[in-house]
Amino acid sequence: MGTVTAYGTGRPPHPLRTHTARALLALCALAALFAATAPARAASGIPASQSAYLADRLRADPVYVTDQLPREIPRSTAPDFARLAERTGVPTYVLVLPVQLTDSRTLLATVHDRLGRNGLYVLVDDSSVAAATTYGVRAPAEDAATVATYELPYDAGPLRSFERFTEVIAEGGAKAAARAEAARERYGHSGEQPANLYIGPTDRRNQSFLTGFLLTVVPLLILWLIPYVRRWRRRLPGAAGTAKDAPRARATRWIAPALALTAAAAIAVTAALTFDQTRSSAAPPPRASDLTARIERVAAGLAQDPVYQDPESPRVLDPTRLNRLHSRIRTFEESEGGGPVFVSLVPQTAQDESGGDERAFAAAVHDKLGKDGVYVVADPEIGFIDVFNYGLWLDSYSLDLPDSVAYGDHAADRADDHLLGARLDAVMTVLDKTRRTADPATTGDAHPVTDPVTGNDLPPLFSTDFWPGLFMGAVAAALLLGLVSAALGIVRRVLLRRNPAPWPTRSLPSVSPREPSESYLRHTARVELRALAAEFAAGSEVDPRAQDRFDAALLLVDDDPDAALRRSGHADPATLVTVIVLARAARQALAGDDNDLFCGVNPLHGPAVARKPRLPVCEVCRDAPQARKQWLTLPAPPGQGRRTRVPYEEYDSPLCALLGGISRVVDDVRKSAHVR
Template sequence: MRAVTTNNACTKRIWGTRYSGARVLGRLLALCALTALFATATPAVAADSPTRAAYLADRLRENPVHVTDQLPREVPRSTAPGLARIAKKTGVPTYVLVLPLQGGTDGRQLLGAVHDRLGRDGLYVLFEGPDIAEARAFGVDAPTDAAITVTQYELPYDAGVLRSFERFADVIAQGGQKAGARAEAAREQHREDEPADLYIGPSDRQNQSFLTGILLTGVPLTILLLAAYAGRGRPKKPVRRRFVLGAALLSAAAVALTATVVFDQTRSSAAKPPTPADLSARVERVAAGLKQDPVYADPESLRVLDARQLDRLHERIRDFRRSDGGGPVYVSLVPQTPESESAGDSGLFAAAVHAKVGGDGVYVVADPDDGTIDVHNHGLRLDGNSLSFDVPDAITLGDSRADEAGDHLLGERLDALMTFLDDTPRTDRPWSEPAPPAAPSAADETALPPLFSTDFWPGLLVGAFAALLLSSLVAGATWIVRALRRRRSPEPEPSGSLPLTAPTEPSASYLRRTAYAELTALSAGFTDPEDRDRAWDHLDAALLLVDGDPGRVRQPGTDAATLVAVIVLARAGRAALAGEPADLCCGVNPLHGPAARRHHVRVSAEANSRRLLPVCPLCGDAAVAAPGDIPGRLLKLPDPSLGNTRLPYYDVTDGPLTAVPHGIARLIDKVRETAGVH
């Protein structure tokens, strides 16, 4: 009986144990199934972070500065030594990651995951392109938030990776208190206005070239035109002409030199020109991966294929390779950005990878960032037109479901692509896509055109036009101002001393105003009885010309020759009152004042006709240096019998004015003879 009881008890214990184990096993199986279900449903979140973080941790284990090979045009890998040098300024162990833009990824979590796998304390900095995206301190004291704030507010967006990291490191080295104060000051200072850009673009250089061209012709030509306008009607001295020409040439040289100093930019970006090794690094990495596995997933990007989808894709690739007219298929899950070696051209990237792999096949480029899929045939017997034009957009671009999914449904779409390849018509001969055009030169992309190019040449023409316009405006404004002055001051003040220059073709109004002013001034100058002995003859002769009425000179009926004679006598009288009597008056233009000597001068431009005339100092110099200029300096008056035609003053009348070349005394006698006074 005890034996039976014992056996029953043992049976119950064994059964109970088996039953409990079955329940536990069932629960474990259910948990695993749920885990697999969630892993399949969210591959980009559950499976990505550990794999990418482990890859980046391995890179930092090899070198504390890791620069991606996907941005050679913006941040080439050769920048790493410069970043390592700057990292030493922080004073703490510093690890730097330079990666492409991390869409859909929390940079803070990524740095934490990388730190956990690397197992080293220090300052971890994440760059997304040239910009600092995140920084975290593990086991060290570093004001990361303040340093990022200062970098963002104090530097413009085009500062570049090296300048940004140097500013970041300087703030870290200041310590927490100083860094916080500096961050607050930077935030207040640049809250409204952003720092000025450090670099200019091609359009800015075109504007600089245009402005340089305008100034290079506008400034010297304006000098020449204004000098010519200011010197019209005056003797043209060789020295003065050389001075004006020298000033114009000097201004042109100054504009050119100043422009090259002020507009000295040569590049439009802080990006360092990449080396050939920088431009080939990513292609070599992908090609090496494809030689090992026909599906290469970029380890720096989000994982978009889970294990099941990856196995399915490998199976489809093997089946296609064994099919009639099929062949190898190489799938690259790699981002295509404008900053890459191929400038975002998937065809160029596929051709470069094909050249490195060295095997014909269908090269598929799937971008895990934007979800696009591009297909390129290199050497298989597949219809090229079908691959180029007939692949559905739902495969190459995706639909609304793909846009909303974190993995862009690339696994499903690549499977559909393999089905399309299976159905693609075969050809008798291998077909390859034509070689794509080369990517633009990375160095030329950021190099500015020379200053003296592009819009510099149109600027030269605009500068010449602007000089002509400005000179015309100045001339017009001067004429208007002079006209207004003449209207407001119809009776000009007499000259304080005899002028050495005067108009060669004076208007009647000018002569009337000047004659009245000079005659009135001479009359008012007789304040001392002794003055009668020095200048009375001059005043008496001048009054005889106007019948004793000074106001007569203001009447339109007085002829020009009489007005000139009045001016000459009045000025000679005023000179005598001042104790500076002059016996001779300039015979070229009596309005010039006293003559210094007599000289044979050319009086006709058409013939070599000469006359012995008294000349003022300026006319005497012209008679020696430029005798051909004397006819243009002669005083010319209108001939009443010929209308507005002007003749030299000694040919327009037979009155007293013809006595000017013989001296002031002869002029006085001639006036008296004409008036019948002895």
């Protein structure tokens, strides 16, 4: 058989041409295979690597929860999402990821194409259901997502949002459509918002302050105002009672403390039941494994390759840029004073284990990896770059990236990849130019971040601003008491001007204190003298006994009650009691009562009705088992040592003659004034 010729020339093919043809055929075959197996990138820029990674995760488990949001959605909540997904009645694939800057629907579409399974695909971000679509099954995904968006407040949390979503899916198409329309009508068109489910630390401080404020202002007002108003009413014109009311007054003096104690207990219990929130977020506390999962993943990746690109995020380094970055890292590591460089292209969010703190993230990765070097943290979502030195001989203070490299410029903001490839190349240039030092340097310690386990716990109600609330409540109670006192004082003065006689002629005050203060005695003496003067001015015939008693009372105050009964007046407590007794005895005589004896236990009680045994006593003291406890005491005069009060008979005054009757008191007053 003849030799096969090439291209019909009759000559054997040249070996070089044969190898070239075979290479071209192989390239064409690879191109065709890539075109058949790797779908073209979507118009939105979703890279095949991200969708392929997520599809592989769903192939292993239809619910995938990211490890990048442990503060909001711990990975340990995956069984809860799986349990809720079973309610839909159709195959359901759930992706729980950080907020996507690209189109969420396109991401679900590319994941579905990679996975090749029909069903309901749901994307949940760190706050709610972000997108949902169906492939080959029937489910009201759009309406369910609408209901979950409108019916729940922003702080409901992603798990509760997905629960509401599956609830609507299970209701069927007709009910879901009606519910979605009602939600749009109520919350979408009107602008009404559902009430928040949780409160923040500021709200808790306000609750604590209000609780402390009420816990002091209400009981103090009860303790202060009830006795004050009671005394104020007794001092009003025509507000007198009889001595029989004294036991009732003593029995009711515990009402104010009891009411105050009851009010305090009611406020404390009501506040504890009303302000019963314990957490400021719907996020469940993460487990230890939730908080270390991402750090372990990144550290494991950096142990294999100094450049780690987050597979859950869009790839921002093309092969050319990636190869150049690897080359520059090797060059820097081999340079004098250089060392390893570890680049982490991982999103940094407030919900991650580091609370969005790049320094804390770099420190955790360094501790886990256990290798010194320069750690570069680049965020593929927002494009920020940070550099941290651990143990290399570099001047960390001069290792300062220009803003155009660290944060990007206008062109970087407009680019989908934030030009991270070129900017990371600029980072390596900065490292090459960084001054070397004599000693290895280390970046400063990371700032403390909020504890992810207890970070959402609210402080106890009876803490923080509860104590300032107690103080301000006491201040407010004092101010309110002052305002009420001023108002009631004005009312009383107006009533006194209209009716200058505060006590009816046929009765005596209902309650007289056993230990009256000097101010009380001065005020009572002034009121009694004014009332007596008004009765004398209104009467036509005057009883001689009443006139004698009135004259004796005036002798004790030098015929000028207003001047003598002021605080600066010369009248001592015993003299003031004598004035009160004489004025009341005069009014008694004007009323036609010829009783000449007043209570010897407490002359302020009024007329005596019996003797016990030889001591004239009033009705109160007569019925009291131990009348001695009712004995009138007065502020001690000077020279009494530590004694602050003394029995009234220890004063050298006409009041000592009271046991002999009011007539004896009048005589003693005249003798002391040298009047016959």
